[in-house]
Amino acid sequence: MKKTTTILLALTIVYNLTAQEKDTSVEKQFFILQKTIDDLKKEMTELREKVYEIELRTSPNQIKQQVLRTLNLPEYTHTVILKNGSIVKGKLVKESMDEVMIQTDVGYLKILKKDIDHISDINYKEAKLVFFGPIEEKVFENRIEYEGRIKNTGLRRADFPRVIIEVYDEKAKLIASDTTYVEGNHFIYKTGVETDCTIEPEQVLPFKCVVYIPEGRKPSYYIKRVLWEEFE
Structure with missing residues (x-):
């Protein structure tokens, strides 16, 4: 009987020690886990503060400069107007008695001064044509007529404005x-060429584009575009 009691007592002690070890292990794991969560929260807070600081210090212009540096693209500083009416935009990097060197998006370009009409800075004014108001669509048996208006919202004259309609x-x-x-104002270029297709800044002009539909084809929708040139 005494031997049995001793065995039971020993088993009880072993059980209690095992339970204490489990409790201690759980407490340690909970402490470590809680510490890890607190560290993560602290790191997230610090990260948010750094991101906010970067957003405050970084302006859209700085982002643009970073993109240009990454892509190794030149920042436009000059516009070269050639005597034939062509326009070259880029950065003036070198000039001699007979020629200039312009850094463009596609590389370096040498231009003879005898071919240049004049060189202007980056503030060169540009035209910008947009559709102004709704476009009326008239459907006939073999064609669709599109009538609307375009407006020059830019700061200079637009040459040879044209509307393109694609039917799908x-x-x-x-x-x-x-x-x-699009017929507009009469203009004579330096080359002597005359045209009636120009549109001045803030001017609104009407257009009409007729698209003939092949027999057996059923139109569903259309896409419109407006293009133009810029000459001196």
């Missing part, structure tokens, strides 16, 4: 397209 079917396949030049 329900499967997004091109059915037909057409282009119409």
Whole structure:
């Protein structure tokens, strides 16, 4: 009987010690886990503060400069107007008695001074044409007529403005397209060429573009575009 009691007592002691070890292990794990969570929260707070600080210090212009440096693209500083009416934009990096060197998006370009009309800074004014108001769509048996207006919201004259209409079917396949030049103001270029297709800043002009639909094709929607040139 005494021997049995001793065995039971020993088993009880072992059980209690094992339970204490488990409790201690759980407490240690909980302490470590809690410490890890607190560290993560602290790191997240510090990270948010750093991101906010970067956002405050970084302006859109700085981002643009970083992109230009990353892509190794030149920042436009000059516009070269050639005697034939062509325009070259880039950075003037070198000039001699007979020529200038312009850094463009596609590389360095040497231009003879005898071919240059003049050089202006980056503040060179540009034209910008947009569709102004709704476009009326008139559907006939074999054609669709599109009538609307365009406006020059830019700061200089736009030359040879034209509207392009592309008609597609329900499967997004091109059915037909057409282009119409918009008649506007009369202008004589330095080359002597005359045109009636120019639009001045803030001016609004009407257009009409007729697209003929092939027989058996069913139009579903259309895409419109407006293009123009800029000459001296």
